[in-house]
Amino acid sequence: MSPTNPRNAMNDGILLELDRVDAFYGAAHILHGLSLQVRSGERVALVGRNGVGKTTVVNTILGLASLRGGQVRVGSQILLRPRPYNAAQNGVVVVPQGRRIVANLTVEENLLLGAATGRPGHWTVPRIYELFPILQERAHTPGTALSGGQQQMLAVGRALMANPSLILLDEPTEGLAPVIVDQLAVIFNQVAAQGTALLLIEQNMSLVVRVAERYYAMAKGAVIAQGAVHDSRESLQDLEAHVMV
Numbered sequence: 001m002s003p004t005n006p007r008n009a010m011n012d013g014i015l016l017e018l019d020r021v022d023a024f025y026g027a028a029h030i031l032h033g034l035s036l037q038v039r040s041g042e043r044v045a046l047v048g049r050n051g052v053g054k055t056t057v058v059n060t061i062l063g064l065a066s067l068r069g070g071q072v073r074v075g076s077q078i079l080l081r082p083r084p085y086n087a088a089q090n091g092v093v094v095v096p097q098g099r100r101i102v103a104n105l106t107v108e109e110n111l112l113l114g115a116a117t118g119r120p121g122h123w124t125v126p127r128i129y130e131l132f133p134i135l136q137e138r139a140h141t142p143g144t145a146l147s148g149g150q151q152q153m154l155a156v157g158r159a160l161m162a163n164p165s166l167i168l169l170d171e172p173t174e175g176l177a178p179v180i181v182d183q184l185a186v187i188f189n190q191v192a193a194q195g196t197a198l199l200l201i202e203q204n205m206s207l208v209v210r211v212a213e214r215y216y217a218m219a220k221g222a223v224i225a226q227g228a229v230h231d232s233r234e235s236l237q238d239l240e241a242h243v244m245v
């Protein structure tokens with residue numbers, strides 16, 4: 001994309017683009033000329049060891065880390081100073097690390113929070129309950145009374161309620177049992193098949209090879225490798241080399 005030609009920017013299928021981004025927390029320089037792109041309907045993984053800056057990518061998009069070089073684009077909007085609401089307004093929704101379920105709201109109320117942007121689309125409460133029947137069973141339970149895996153399903157359901165074009169998933173399987181990770185792999189593929197693009201930040205490469213079609217690998221605040229992902233042993237080994245400590 002040429003940043004000087006906004007007319008082309010409208011219809012090129014790019015949902016998210018970081019272009020040579022430098023981002024900081026105070027004086028701490030975390031992202032160094034980082035570029036990545038997600039297009040309509042893509043399933044992209046962002047991988048790398050602890051502390052390389054993956055969550056800072058999300059925080060930069062949300063304006064929670066300071067963007068001091070390069071630019072961020074969400075949907076057709078180029079953001080020189082991103083604010084937390086810009087992403088959701090442009091169809092890019094985050095499932096944050098740690099899930100952040102609202103404690104004093106029920107499961108259903110947490111889901112309805114996700115619809116606050118008012119974007120119309122496929123996803124409604126009944127459709128979320130079809131995807132996650134356990135959430136319907138527990139609809140009137142406080143959200144934080146759910147198990148870790150169920151809270152992750154609620155966080156994904158809440159994000160879908162915004163009818164996003166792209167969901168950013170920040171380490172969605174952290175701390176979850178393998179059987180729950182398997183269920184989430186199926187769910188993420190169903191969501192993608194319905195047309196929503198995914199940016200999956202993950203340390204569990206067995207999940208990445210089942211969900212993603214291409215990847216970016218980060219080290220020290222920059223992208224150091226990128227390529228295709230296949231559901232194969234070779235691809236798994238290739239990806240694991242980027243996250244092994």
Ligand SMILES: Nc1ncnc2c1ncn2[C@@H]1O[C@H](COP(=O)(O)OP(=O)(O)OP(=O)(O)O)[C@@H](O)[C@H]1O
Nearest residue numbers: 025026028030048049050051052053054055056057
């Ligand atoms: N609010 C903050 N202020 C200053 N430095 C921070 C802040 N948050 C994170 N950092 C630092 O920024 C760097 C990148 O952190 P970040 O959370 O983006 O990494 P990550 O790749 O997401 O790691 P993890 O997998 O552990 O979440 C780390 O060195 C971290 O200590």
